[in-house]
Amino acid sequence: MKRRLCLGAVCKDRMSYIGPKRTAVVRGIMHREAFNIIGRRIIQVAQAMSLTEDVLAAALADHLPEDKWSSDKRRPLKSSLGYEITFSLLNPDPKSHDVYWDIEGAVRRYVRPFLNALSAVGNFSVDSQILYYAVLGVNPRFDPASSSYYLAAHSLPHVINPVESRLGSSAASLYPVLNFLLYVPELAHSPLYIQDKDGAPVATNAFHSPRWGGIMVYNVDPKAYNASELPVKVEVDIVRVMEVFLAQLRLLFGIAQPQVPPKCLFSGPQSEGLMAWELDRLLWARSVENLATATTTLTSLAQLLGKISNIVIKDDVASEVYKAVAAVQKAAEELASGHLASAFVASQEAVTSSERAFFDPSLLHLLYFPDDQKFAIYIPLFLPMAVPILLSLVKIFLETRKSWKKPEKTD
Structure with missing residues (x-):
């Protein structure tokens, strides 16, 4: 009861409350424009607890030009297992x-x-x-x-x-x-x-x-x-x-203090040091980051296939590509449904499968030894053999031509 009385005294001039367990309370007033005022406060509270532009920019900082975002946007760790x-x-x-x-x-x-x-x-x-x-x-x-x-x-x-x-x-x-x-x-x-x-x-x-x-x-x-x-x-x-x-x-980890609206009572994290809606926002950001990484890797693999004509895709590489595409689609569907935990797991599977396909040993030698480098490697080996062969061909051609021009003897 003492805690409630204390909170009541504090909340006397507060118009909203953000709790640690995905809860928020907006206080109403008797006014002809009460619905408009409450609506604005609900939007402010929702923006403080949801995925913001800054959080999304920090998650996608590695996939954007360096001059577009400051170093603060690149502070969070990259997603990892x-x-x-x-x-x-x-x-x-x-x-x-x-x-x-x-x-x-x-x-x-x-x-x-x-x-x-x-x-x-x-x-x-x-x-x-x-x-x-x-x-x-x-x-x-x-x-x-x-x-x-x-x-x-x-x-x-x-x-x-x-x-x-x-x-x-x-x-x-x-x-x-x-x-x-x-x-x-x-x-x-x-x-x-x-x-x-x-x-x-x-x-x-x-x-x-x-x-x-x-x-x-x-x-x-x-x-x-x-x-x-x-x-x-x-x-x-x-x-x-x-x-x-x-x-x-x-x-x-990219868990910054939220921008609390004015006249809002903010309940900090409990003993674990993390609020439930902060974890939701982090899972959102990491899922988006993983999806961006997986799609970038698959796009790079497709560009590699277009540049190298004699490349051969093995069955296990193709299987990893199919798994990555399916995981990307599943993660996007789970995010749209609000199932953040399963969306994050699917996004991790997408990153793992796409990187396995891209860094497969059967593709690495084609990646590091394209056609122009093959010519540079094999020409010094075949050139000493080609010189005497070319000289022999030239000699044969000259002798044949000389025989053609030699007049026939007449009796």
Whole structure:
């Protein structure tokens, strides 16, 4: 009852409500234009919860010209059958910091519920590691006014490459890898802050890179250095860290905060960190992305067949093409019917079958060795044999011609 009274006080000036379980409420008023006002509010709420132009543009960013969409539209990960998530603790100064983080408990309490809610999108694997003496590779600058160090926004892209060589997780992976790094700066560069483009410190002291992951700088409390000798025992506030990493994980999957209409009470996600209608919107976007990928692959295969005249399509390749076309049609029908889960599964089958057909070994040698390259390969082999044959033919022709011109003897 206390919760209802609190909500009633909050909702007094609210005209609509968006819930986590595909529910929305629009409040009516006594007015001669009540239906028009309510209709506009229903449209606003529906736009906030449905597939928007920005979400669709982000899903199709790889199939559109690069100059048409900004880099923010290319932030979400591409659709895949699975994803690997790696949490890494970077301790560049273990002589000064003895860092402990309860990453297993954090994954169990915060990450797993979110990934379980995303299980329809793909399979997930999570691992963690601790790297010692791993530096960022960019020298931070000192700010005399605040007696602190900072990383400017223009230097952040140069932070990833030196660190990525130490991670070693993406080299042997079959699926996209997301890296989330918690960096405890060395004592000589503490405290360390991240600045935005305007030179102001970032509130979360973290940043993320599209389709790669995120990095958070975790500063040690200055009072800890005065209370004990080195190395200082540092226990990471894992709740604060997971709030940042989960927010970055949502952005990397294209789950952005919705544009809430004015005077609307928005109920955030529950313990799993994902609302049901956000999952629906994500399945919509991924299904459209998969359909675009499958149709592009099939179109490229058709163009390849038109350019290479002597190509032979094997039965198994033709079977994969038929499967891909049928899966595309099924996914489109399921999307039209609103069956998002089955539409997404069918779109994944379409991508898998189309890529199997396009990258079949029987077609690859024709793709990489067209007719013009065959001439370039075989001419050097046959030219030494052709020269004496041509000279012999010329000699035979000249002798024959000479015999024709020789006058006959008369008695």
